[in-house]
Amino acid sequence: MGHAEPQVAATLQPYWMPFSPNKEFKAEPRMFSRAKGMYFYTPEGKEVIDASAGLFCVAAGHCREEIARAVYEQLQTLDFTAPFLRAHPKAFELAERVTRYTPAGLNRVFFTNSGSEAVDTAMKMALAYHRVKGQAQRQLFVARERAYHGVNMGGVALAGMVNNRRAYGVGLAGVYHMRHTALAENRFAKGQPEHGADLADDLQRFCNLYGGENIAAVFVEPAAGSFGCLPPPMGYLNKLRQICDQHGILLVFDEVITGWGRMGANFGAQAFGVTPDLLTMAKAITNGAQPMGAVAARQDIYDTITEAGPAKGVEFFHGYTYSAHPASCAAGLAMMDIFAKERLIERAAAMSPKFIDAIHALRDCGVVTDVRSVGMMAAVDVAVDGTPGARGHEAQKRLYDAGLNLKSTGDALIIAPPLVMEDKHLDEITTKLRQVLQRL
Numbered sequence: 001m002g003h004a005e006p007q008v009a010a011t012l013q014p015y016w017m018p019f020s021p022n023k024e025f026k027a028e029p030r031m032f033s034r035a036k037g038m039y040f041y042t043p044e045g046k047e048v049i050d051a052s053a054g055l056f057c058v059a060a061g062h063c064r065e066e067i068a069r070a071v072y073e074q075l076q077t078l079d080f081t082a083p084f085l086r087a088h089p090k091a092f093e094l095a096e097r098v099t100r101y102t103p104a105g106l107n108r109v110f111f112t113n114s115g116s117e118a119v120d121t122a123m124k125m126a127l128a129y130h131r132v133k134g135q136a137q138r139q140l141f142v143a144r145e146r147a148y149h150g151v152n153m154g155g156v157a158l159a160g161m162v163n164n165r166r167a168y169g170v171g172l173a174g175v176y177h178m179r180h181t182a183l184a185e186n187r188f189a190k191g192q193p194e195h196g197a198d199l200a201d202d203l204q205r206f207c208n209l210y211g212g213e214n215i216a217a218v219f220v221e222p223a224a225g226s227f228g229c230l231p232p233p234m235g236y237l238n239k240l241r242q243i244c245d246q247h248g249i250l251l252v253f254d255e256v257i258t259g260w261g262r263m264g265a266n267f268g269a270q271a272f273g274v275t276p277d278l279l280t281m282a283k284a285i286t287n288g289a290q291p292m293g294a295v296a297a298r299q300d301i302y303d304t305i306t307e308a309g310p311a312k313g314v315e316f317f318h319g320y321t322y323s324a325h326p327a328s329c330a331a332g333l334a335m336m337d338i339f340a341k342e343r344l345i346e347r348a349a350a351m352s353p354k355f356i357d358a359i360h361a362l363r364d365c366g367v368v369t370d371v372r373s374v375g376m377m378a379a380v381d382v383a384v385d386g387t388p389g390a391r392g393h394e395a396q397k398r399l400y401d402a403g404l405n406l407k408s409t410g411d412a413l414i415i416a417p418p419l420v421m422e423d424k425h426l427d428e429i430t431t432k433l434r435q436v437l438q439r440l
């Protein structure tokens with residue numbers, strides 16, 4: 001007699017869920033079947049406030065009619081065209097609209113379908129750029145512990161989250177990881193912490209050890225998101241920029257989460273006053289309504305690669321069948337209108353201090369061991385209970401049951417609400433969080 005297996009509906013079995021405990025979920029599903037504004041609704045009709053903007057995507061709130069209409073009309077007008085050798089006008093229009101937000105100089109935009117693809121695209125851009133400049137020896141990459149750069153093979157090699165790497169063997173060689181910036185002395189810091197700029201010296205150490213002239217690019221999230229909100233220590237990004245400049249290394253900001261207002265500015269680059277050479281984005285570019293990612297490149301990187309190519313031939317051998325998909329571009333353009341009309345990014349900047357104070361007020365819950373925050377993103381760490389991550393996982397389930405949706409990573413609960421959040425929503429989020437944290 002073994003233990004009783006939980007009953008799982010046969011209809012739930014075929015779907016292999018990503019990044020999820022399949023067995024547990026299928027035995028005890030927690031689903032959403034509808035959403036509007038700040039709320040999800042379960043199939044039973046229960047309202048659940050969305051404290052994580054879906055997965056950092058839904059900046060303008062759920063089910064925006066403008067976006068739905070734009071996608072519907074697009075699919076009736078031009079559903080698809082090959083993005084290679086052919087194009088459609090909205091791809092050019094969206095690229096131009098995106099450059100109104102990217103840091104000055106990063107005005108060439110390559111579209112992908114996800115953040116993961118944007119990261120691998122940026123790696124290839126860095127390699128191709130150095131090669132045509134006669135520096136093909138620049139093959140090494142530097143990234144950081146506790147970073148998340150998506151799940152494609154390049155991004156996994158860059159990433160510094162061990163569970164995302166350990167099952168896949170050696171992966172890509174030639175990637176070195178700087179230490180992470182989660183320092184005990186920065187616990188409960190609001191915004192950028194004071195300590196840790198010197199951790200950027202790890203990059204200089206790699207330059208000394210491997211030769212700065214062999215390093216193609218440094219990838220960092222300006223503020224780590226998926227790991228659980230790690231804002232950059234004061235001066236840290238500036239130092240990385242300086243070392244990259246000294247050695248001719250490209251600095252890449254992975255802004256898949258930090259882009260589009262999440263940091264209270266267009267991108268983390270502007271929020272922290274440091275301009276990268278390449279910048280990846282995804283998530284809120286379409287409000288999550290259509291898959292899309294992008295890389296914004298410095299113009300001279302684009303110029304160098306394209307001018308080195310043949311007069312009438314392909315210059316950069318890279319792209320996806322669904323790059324700049326018409327429906328994604330339509331969604332993106334509708335979202336650009338919403339950003340402009342509703343001044344979403346200014347709104348995020350204005351709301352941020354109140355949001356940060358409200359989340360930090362949870363530190364008096366006994367189980368809370370740290371709170372980190374920047375812009376409209378925060379993380380609350382709960383004390384490890386036996387297995388690391390077990391309590392965070394339990395918290396995320398109990399929060400759903402209490403009517404609040406968020407993402408947990410290990411024992412960090414990540415709060416990143418839609419940027420349209422109002423005071424009453426913030427009250428609801430913190431009240432529900434407090435209730436659950438007090439009983440954990």
Ligand SMILES: Cc1ncc(COP(=O)(O)O)c(C=O)c1O
Pocket residue numbers: 113114115116117119148149150151221225226254255256257282283293
């Ligand atoms: C910084 C960063 N890079 C890349 C990705 C991967 O994006 P996607 O899941 O769209 O492939 C993510 C996703 O959360 C991310 O946070």
